[in-house]
Amino acid sequence: MIKDKSWRFNGNERKYVDEVLKNGFGASESGSMNEKLERKFAEMHNKKFAIAANSGTSTLHMALNAFGVGPGDGVIIPALTVAMCGFAVWQCGATPVYADVLRDTFLMDPEDVKRKITKKTKAIMPVHMYGNMCDMNKIMDLSKKYGLFVVEDCAECFLARDDKGTKSGTIGHVGSWSFENSKHLSTGDGGIVATDDEDLATKMRQFGGVGFKNIGASTGKVRIDRNKFQDPSYERHNMMAYNYRMPELCAAVGLAQCERIEEFVNLRIKMAEGYLEAIKDSELFVPQKVQPGFVNTYWTFAARFMGQNYGIKWQEFRKKYMEFRGDGIYAAHQTVNNEPCFRDNKIGYGDVPIAEMLQKELMLFTTNQKNEEERTMQMQAMEKTLDYFKNNKS
Ligand SMILES: Cc1ncc(COP(=O)(O)O)c(C=O)c1O
Secondary structure: OOOOOHHHHOOOHHHHHHHHHHOOOOOEOOEOHHHHHHHHHHHHOOOOEEEEEOOHHHHHHHHHHHOOOOOOOEEEEEOOOOHHHHHHHHHOOOEEEEEOEOOOOOOEOHHHHHHHOOOOEEEEOOEOHHHOOOOHHHHHHHHHHHOOEEEEEOOOOOOOEOOOOOEOOOOOOEEEEEOOOOOOOOOOOOEEEEEOOHHHHHHHHHHHEOOEOOOOOOOOOOOOOHHHHOOOOOOOEOOOOOEOOOOHHHHHHHHHHHHOHHHHHHHHHHHHHHHHHHHOOOOOEEEOOOOOOOEOOOOEEEEEEOHHHHOOOHHHHHHHHHHOOOOOOEEOOOOHHHOHHHHOOOOOEOOOHHHHHHHHHEEEEEOOOOOHHHHHHHHHHHHHHHHHHHHHHO
16 A cells, blocks of 8 residues: 655645745745745754755765864764764765664763774764654763764754753754655755854855855855856855755755644654554563653654564564554664675774664664554554464464
């Protein structure tokens, strides 16, 4: 059965896309769609600056570059994340240093980060995996003590909160999000960064905006004075750079998606609560721990699958679950150090035994169900699968 996914784009998306086309990709009186999206996103996070880009990998690269990360530097990233975190470090010519994760939260272990800091370390990249926030207090203590920059990778984490109610992405020097289609908010592909630091904002925007020298922290406009700009003697670029700009059509979709962020986040939390209830008496699962007082916004519901203790294979459970009309269960990506592009090219270092153990066990359940009917279908699949293995295996 092919599910209808258009409900995610039933707000103002089409209206704003139409505005872009009507304006012939030029800005309206209230600014370009990129400007509107950036203003909205910055406001939502109480940040001075937000800069939209074409992906959440580009935004990580923009942030690290703005920190001055370059050849010879080390950036500490958790091993249990996606390769893109490591790519962003490599794109700067720097070395990813792999930190292990905590067995219960599946998130970057600040103690292991501390052990792996050397004179070469320039930055730390905590990744709020699956919608759950890392212990930012401890990471910021390390940042202050050792003078390190911090970019929070919130690609999978919109509007999560710690025990003080502080939102994900607002604690480090830069917060970075992805709008890739599977994420809480989608522009098909896209990303955004937010910061209070004007210097970092300017550098990020310039680096992702093909290095036009008159790009500022708050605007991507390059033709500040038309007469000066259209003069043969005018010099435009003062830095080597990339074109990471977000297309206006994507920004139009992003703006409309932002207007519905609470709805999207709450739907995912609701689905996750259903899974938690369904597995609460089962010994087959240990769900990702949420620290007391924290709010996980569940890009996915992540749990360790303990079937190996009962002779049930990972794929066997998944197959049965899908036979009972459950959505596909996703596996965690290989730890970054074990992806062939890093492993075979000997890029990066650092032992990460817990991340490697968890990676093999984790099951990631979808949380983007649109309504009660779809949620019930997942719950029933889970209950039937658990029953099946209880009756057939124990
Ligand atoms: C944790 C994490 N970081 C970074 C990325 C990269 O984002 P994008 O796919 O938008 O480049 C993703 C998602 O794909 C992600 O899940």
